[in-house]
Amino acid sequence: MGDWGHILLGVLASGIRLATPYLYAGIGETLGQRSGVLNLGVEGQMLLGAFAAFYVTYRTGNVLGGLLAAALVGLLMGLAMAFVSVNLQAEQGISGIGFYLFGLGLSDLLFQKLLGTVDSVRGVPDAVIPGLSDLPVLGELLFRHNWMVYGAYALVPLAWFVLNKTPWGLMIKAAGENPHAADSLGVSVARVRYATVTLGGVLSAIGGASLSVGLLKIFQQNMTSGLGFIAVALVYFGGWRPVGVLLGALLFSLVNALQLWVQVLGLPIPADFAVMAPYVLTIVVLVIVVQRARPPAALARPFERE
Amino acid sequence: MATPFSATPKVQSVVMRGIVKRFPGVVANDHVDFDVHQGEVHALLGENGAGKSTLMKILYGLYQPDEGEIQVNGRPVTFASPLDAIRCGIGMVHQHFMLVETLTVAENVALGLPSSRGFVTDLERVAARLRALGEQYGLPVDPHARVWQLSVGQQQRVEILKVLYRGASLLILDEPTAVLTPQEVEDLFRVIRQMVGRGHSVVFISHKLHEVLSISDRITVLRDGRKVGTVRAAATNKAELARWMVGREVTFRPEKAPVTPGPVRLAVEDVHARSDRGTPALVGVSLAVRGGEIVGLAGVSGNGQRELAEVIAGLRPPTQGRVRLLGRDVTAWPADARADLGLAYIPEERMRDGVILPFSVAENFILRDHFKPPFARRGILQPQAILAHSQALIRAYQIKTPGPETPVQHLSGGNIQKVVLARELARAPQVIVAAQPTRGLDIGATEYVHAQLLQQRAAGAAVLLISEDLDEILALADRIAVIYEGRIMDVLPAAEADPQRLGLLMAGVARATG
Numbered sequence: 001m002g003d004w005g006h007i008l009l010g011v012l013a014s015g016i017r018l019a020t021p022y023l024y025a026g027i028g029e030t031l032g033q034r035s036g037v038l039n040l041g042v043e044g045q046m047l048l049g050a051f052a053a054f055y056v057t058y059r060t061g062n063v064l065g066g067l068l069a070a071a072l073v074g075l076l077m078g079l080a081m082a083f084v085s086v087n088l089q090a091e092q093g094i095s096g097i098g099f100y101l102f103g104l105g106l107s108d109l110l111f112q113k114l115l116g117t118v119d120s121v122r123g124v125p126d127a128v129i130p131g132l133s134d135l136p137v138l139g140e141l142l143f144r145h146n147w148m149v150y151g152a153y154a155l156v157p158l159a160w161f162v163l164n165k166t167p168w169g170l171m172i173k174a175a176g177e178n179p180h181a182a183d184s185l186g187v188s189v190a191r192v193r194y195a196t197v198t199l200g201g202v203l204s205a206i207g208g209a210s211l212s213v214g215l216l217k218i219f220q221q222n223m224t225s226g227l228g229f230i231a232v233a234l235v236y237f238g239g240w241r242p243v244g245v246l247l248g249a250l251l252f253s254l255v256n257a258l259q260l261w262v263q264v265l266g267l268p269i270p271a272d273f274a275v276m277a278p279y280v281l282t283i284v285v286l287v288i289v290v291q292r293a294r295p296p297a298a299l300a301r302p303f304e305r306e
Numbered sequence: 307m308a309t310p311f312s313a314t315p316k317v318q319s320v321v322m323r324g325i326v327k328r329f330p331g332v333v334a335n336d337h338v339d340f341d342v343h344q345g346e347v348h349a350l351l352g353e354n355g356a357g358k359s360t361l362m363k364i365l366y367g368l369y370q371p372d373e374g375e376i377q378v379n380g381r382p383v384t385f386a387s388p389l390d391a392i393r394c395g396i397g398m399v400h401q402h403f404m405l406v407e408t409l410t411v412a413e414n415v416a417l418g419l420p421s422s423r424g425f426v427t428d429l430e431r432v433a434a435r436l437r438a439l440g441e442q443y444g445l446p447v448d449p450h451a452r453v454w455q456l457s458v459g460q461q462q463r464v465e466i467l468k469v470l471y472r473g474a475s476l477l478i479l480d481e482p483t484a485v486l487t488p489q490e491v492e493d494l495f496r497v498i499r500q501m502v503g504r505g506h507s508v509v510f511i512s513h514k515l516h517e518v519l520s521i522s523d524r525i526t527v528l529r530d531g532r533k534v535g536t537v538r539a540a541a542t543n544k545a546e547l548a549r550w551m552v553g554r555e556v557t558f559r560p561e562k563a564p565v566t567p568g569p570v571r572l573a574v575e576d577v578h579a580r581s582d583r584g585t586p587a588l589v590g591v592s593l594a595v596r597g598g599e600i601v602g603l604a605g606v607s608g609n610g611q612r613e614l615a616e617v618i619a620g621l622r623p624p625t626q627g628r629v630r631l632l633g634r635d636v637t638a639w640p641a642d643a644r645a646d647l648g649l650a651y652i653p654e655e656r657m658r659d660g661v662i663l664p665f666s667v668a669e670n671f672i673l674r675d676h677f678k679p680p681f682a683r684r685g686i687l688q689p690q691a692i693l694a695h696s697q698a699l700i701r702a703y704q705i706k707t708p709g710p711e712t713p714v715q716h717l718s719g720g721n722i723q724k725v726v727l728a729r730e731l732a733r734a735p736q737v738i739v740a741a742q743p744t745r746g747l748d749i750g751a752t753e754y755v756h757a758q759l760l761q762q763r764a765a766g767a768a769v770l771l772i773s774e775d776l777d778e779i780l781a782l783a784d785r786i787a788v789i790y791e792g793r794i795m796d797v798l799p800a801a802e803a804d805p806q807r808l809g810l811l812m813a814g815v816a817r818a819t820g
Contacts, residue, residue, distance in 0.1 A: 173408070178407070182406075182417065185388065185392075185417055186387055
């Protein structure tokens with residue numbers, strides 16, 4: 001295999017890896033939006049999740065404990081978002097931005113007070129699967145990632161199954177399309193939305209953790225840098241379907257991996273343009289794709305019984 | 307558990323006693339008594355806002371009463387949510403269907419029910435049971451069709467099946483005929499009789515007197531939140547019921563003075579147009595209306611009526627064909643120029659297209675003329691002139707409003723329509739396009755709108771009356787055109803039209819022969 005083959009393999013492998021945080025956050029957001037809640041606070045939830053996971057892992061050396069801490073933080077953030085959108089019936093776009101700013105500010109503050117400098121942890125170990133990890137090409141491509149990567153990909157069929165094959169999926173979709181219909185059959189729209197938004201918070205926080213203790217093994221201020229917003233965009237891109245989100249996440253992270261390699265290899269493309277590429281791509285694809293997909297009819301609308 | 311709710315006991319009797327429900331500013335139900343027995347159709351009759359739906363939403367657990375009690379089979383019950391009512395065997399088919407359009411029929415039915423397979427849905431089983439139920443009650447429907455693909459009549463079937471599937475034996479049908487063609491109404495009545503024959507009971511909410519008289523055993527009339535009385539259908543008649551509903555005598559057939567039609571004032575020639583979704587909505591429509599004539603356009607909602615009205619008003623460009631007003635080709639004219647030529651437009655969606663809700667009554671009156679004298683001079687609004695104009699219109703059209711400065715959104719539906727009528731008719735129009743002008747209005751307001759249209763006809767205006775209400779069309783129109791899938795099926799003189807014949811045309815059954 002020549003140099004270009006190695007580079008291609010590297011791009012593909014890191015593309016697969018980089019999709020991880022998008023998948024956690026995007027699948028969580030998909031469930032929330034299918035039930036009718038637009039959570040723009042994903043980024044803030046990810047930042048706090050990333051910090052909590054890193055800090056607990058850093059102090060205790062126990063990465064499972066770190067993940068648990070991230071899940072707990074996400075749970076609280078999700079519950080707060082659910083309270084604001086379901087009980088207070090607030091405008092979801094604005095309150096979501098509020099949650100983002102809260103998460104950004106608090107994670108920054110805690111970082112400065114509790115850590116002060118960027119340090120690293122050992123984090124989530126890479127998988128070593130006897131036989132598979134040693135395979136040529138495929139081993140590097142698919143079987144040498146850290147465990148959180150596999151968790152992220154496992155979420156996709158799981159979310160598909162819940163949405164399409166279970167009574168809960170029916171309730172989630174009904175709450176997002178016609179909450180009055182769900183209500184008239186005795187389905188508690190509030191309970192459904194609480195469940196999806198809280199779960200979404202947990203998944204977003206785990207997504208943040210997948211960045212801090214999974215992929216990069218460090219924490220720094222604003223380390224998600226817009227990743228949570230991209231995850232929200234990917235939900236639209238994916239047409240509110242888990243598989244669509246997967247495709248979007250892969251496309252986006254592959255372009256991202258490519259631009260990283262462009263910089264590493266010092267190709268004659270200005271670095272700024274390379275960094276821009278994934279975002280430009282997002283805008284272009286969104287403009288094209290979103291025209292045909294139809295969002296849940298009650299998306300971002302608080303439910304009230306007449 | 308083989309089938310959910312299979313153990314639901316039959317409702318033998320429901321008694322509501324002294325029900326009171328207050329909303330901010332109104333008493334929707336004021337000590338209302340109501341009861342239903344097994345095997346009967348009990349109609350609940352009343353004007354808009356009389357409290358019919360509120361009473362039934364209380365019985366279905368959607369609202370909780372402030373006072374009063376409910377008994378099912380002799381035992382007192384409290385319903386905290388629809389789930390409690392469903393468990394007692396009570397089901398409701400809402401006026402606005404409670405269906406998730408993107409889901410299939412079976413999914414809509416299974417929604418909220420536990421699955422026999424636990425964590426996984428049992429849609430095949432649901433579908434099989436649905437087919438059986440459909441056969442039993444004469445309600446055939448494809449369980450795997452998506453709801454948005456179904457016609458309104460089919461969607462109603464799904465609603466009824468949904469309720470039956472949950473084991474309901476008392477069905478509350480809220481204005482079930484409002485959206486149906488005459489043939490579909492017949493089908494529905496057949497289904498109701500079948501259900502009653504099997505020991506179910508039905509509460510039939512309506513404000514259509516002839517339907518209530520033909521389907522019910524007993525009739526209860528509500529007015530202003532109070533019960534006026536309960537009577538056996540066999541022992542009453544339209545006049546008495548209308549008097550109970552409105553509180554005074556009502557004339558059903560408005561007086562129609564003979565008018566000799568004048569020259570053609572409005573002509574639509576081979577018009578094609580697209581819907582908002584880009585699909586063909588009008589396919590070669592031609593129609594002419596003479597001065598002093600009301601032409602009724604009958605049809606089931608969504609067959610191009612809205613698009614035709616908008617093409618005439620200048621709000622939707624036709625892809626082909628012409629529109630002539632008073633003999634002039636106005637196809638390329640903007641809406642305001644057509645209005646200034648003498649076109650009045652009473653839009654179907656009065657809340658959205660007819661008024662600006664947060665604006666005051668006075669401001670809504672001058673929407674078309676706010677830049678012209680005497681309402682504006684040198685670009686400055688003239689409050690004196692606007693006020694005087696408003697007060698005159700409020701008086702002339704008997705609009706119930708605290709004052710000209712009141713935002714229109716605080717008025718009742720009937721009074722909002724009067725604001726639209728006043729604005730449009732005060733300009734002495736020669737052509738009037740009235741789309742669903744009485745939809746959602748009560749008998750009193752409907753009577754008023756009809757009288758106004760007839761007065762315009764007597765004054766020589768050409769009126770195109772677009773309506774889904776056949777009774778309205780038959781009462782007012784001189785000629786009746788029927789539209790189906792964007793085509794005019796036929797145009798009949800009013801004397802030759804009857805509901806049967808129009809109903810067939812509305813359903814797209816080819817041109818009536820002979």
